[in-house]
Amino acid sequence: MRHRNKLNQLGRPVGHRKALLRNLAKSLIMHKRMVTTVAKAKVLRQFIEPILSRAKQDTTHSRRMVFSSFQDKEPVKELFNHIVEKIAQRPGGYTRIIKLGPRAGDCAAMAMVELVDYNTLYVKAKKEEKRTKTTRRSKKKSNLPVAVDTDTQEINTEKVEEGV
Numbered sequence: 001m002r003h004r005n006k007l008n009q010l011g012r013p014v015g016h017r018k019a020l021l022r023n024l025a026k027s028l029i030m031h032k033r034m035v036t037t038v039a040k041a042k043v044l045r046q047f048i049e050p051i052l053s054r055a056k057q058d059t060t061h062s063r064r065m066v067f068s069s070f071q072d073k074e075p076v077k078e079l080f081n082h083i084v085e086k087i088a089q090r091p092g093g094y095t096r097i098i099k100l101g102p103r104a105g106d107c108a109a110m111a112m113v114e115l116v117d118y119n120t121l122y123v124k125a126k127k128e129e130k131r132t133k134t135t136r137r138s139k140k141k142s143n144l145p146v147a148v149d150t151d152t153q154e155i156n157t158e159k160v161e162e163g164v
Contacts, residue, residue: 008043021047022070028095029075029083033114041097041111052087052094055079086117 010017024044027034036044051069054062058080067076087094093116100110 007046008039010039010043025051026070026072026075028113028115029070029079032118033112035100035110035112037103038097038099038109038111041113044113045095045097049092049094052079052083053092055084056088058084083115087115090117 025048098112
């Protein structure tokens with residue numbers, strides 16, 4: 001029985017599975033987006049979300065803990081120098097999984113895993129709109145030209161004939 005065993009084994013022994021997740025996480029950190037199977041993407045999300053949460057605190061201890069997950073300096077530098085700036089205000093949910101469809105060779109379900117803050121397609125550009133002040137009452141606009149009588153200073157809104 002599989003009671004309380006939430007981790008997908010991915011059909012691999014423990015050492016192979018850890019190495020696979022470590023390499024997938026390194027690729028995601030370095031490239032910000034990657035394509036893999038849906039099963040691997042879901043397990044990768046469980047693996048990398050706590051690492052990204054820990055990286056939000058830039059201390060020596062958190063750097064060492066993140067390094068123990070990656071065993072490589074380059075993704076740790078990338079994570080603490082560039083990625084943390086973008087995810088600092090986000091309370092969680094740092095990755096997005098987008099299902100792509102079946103792979104041509106073996107019909108495996110494929111998905112794209114990406115860091116949420118690095119996708120420019122879903123981020124709406126901020127438009128600065130100049131809004132004019134609107135009122136509830138409508139102003140009457142007439143298409144008739146306005147003629148002013150200079151002797152009495154009255155406005156005549158009737159149609160003005162040309163040449164008069």
